[in-house]
Amino acid sequence: MPPHPTPVLHPDSYFAGAYWGPRKESPAACAQRAAAFLGMLAACDPALANWNKIPKPRGKGRKTPLMPPSLPALTEAFRRGVNREPGGPPFEDLGFRVGAYNDGSGHDFASVNMKCGCYAEFRMANACVLRLPAKGANAERIFTASVLMEVVRSMALAWEPDWAVAMSRTQQELHDEEGKADMWLGWVTYLARHRGTVPPLPDPVRIEPVDDKGTLIILTPERFTVANPEHVALSRRVRDLLSRAGLLKPLQPQR
Incomplete structure (x- = not known):
């Protein structure tokens, strides 16, 4: 039996994502960002307070709690999360990956995937x-402007991305x-400050x-609903309005 539950998808489920361009960082630096993010995320809602590392290969191995955040444990997790061909050398320019899942099951399942330290060209380099959770009491509590604001704020402070978003799959x-x-x-x-100044926007x-x-x-x-x-x-x-202000340009040119 896998050590983490199978997620249940819902057509109007929500996600949050932070995205940034090439940035060379060590496993220790990625771990510091991840520890800060998981700590702030835990303060957003109780359903986002307990995380376990997704093992590699997926579905095998014992449950490994990541909370409270441990820098040595997270550093080792990112070090082991380097991209490589089986038995081959690591591709350090592709960065490091760590995945985690919460203590929920079924509709309460949540997961986070963190890719950090990629500095290869012509790629959507890094993301969290x-x-x-798909639906139910926890989802209803999280799917509010106030909670999602804090989730995205946590991403912005911890990962310093170019942009981040919280939205439904239908949106x-x-x-x-x-x-x-x-x-x-x-x-x-x-939107990160270096992307430009946000123009006046209409109510609300x-x-x-x-x-x-x-x-x-x-x-x-x-x-928000479509x-x-x-x-x-x-x-x-x-x-x-944001596009006219030049704020929605892609992170990097496509090959």
């Missing part, structure tokens, strides 16, 4: 992607269908600073 699919998949605009979006959009690192953009105080045509129209309007 958090898949949230992501809408972006993809419209051919706007380079950078998604979510219910909550973070909120804009909040994240220390001196960047800006959070919250589209609506209530849950079933609401007003939400969709607002998203398109805000995306157009």
Whole structure:
């Protein structure tokens, strides 16, 4: 039996992701960022407070708790998470990967995948992607603007990404269908300061600073849903304003 449960997907499930370009970092540096992120994430909601390392090969090995965050354990996890061909040398320019899952099962299952330290050219280099519980009491508590703001803020502070987002799968699919998949605009979006200045945006959009690192953009105080045509129209309007301001350019040129 695998040491972690099989996730249950739901069509309107939510995720949060942080993305950044090439950045050479050691396993120890990646571990420091991961420890900071997991610590802040635990403060966002009880369902995000306990994490166990996903073993390699997946589905084998004993349960390895990562909470409270241990720098030595996380450093070793990232060191072992280097990309390599079986039996071959490590590809250090491709960075390091560590995955973790929470204590939930079924609809309460959540996972986080962290890729850090990649400095190879012509790649979507680094990312931290958090898949949230699908539905139920924990999901209802997390799927609010206030909680998702703190989740994205945690990503911004810990990983210092170029951008980050929290959104539903249906919102992501809408972006993809419209051919706007380079950078998604979510219910909550973070843009790093170096990308430019966020222009004035229409009500009810909120804009909040994240220390001196960047800006959070919250589209609506209530849950954003693509079933609401007003939400969709607002998203398109805000995306157009951000695009005109040059804030939604891809992280790096495509080959």
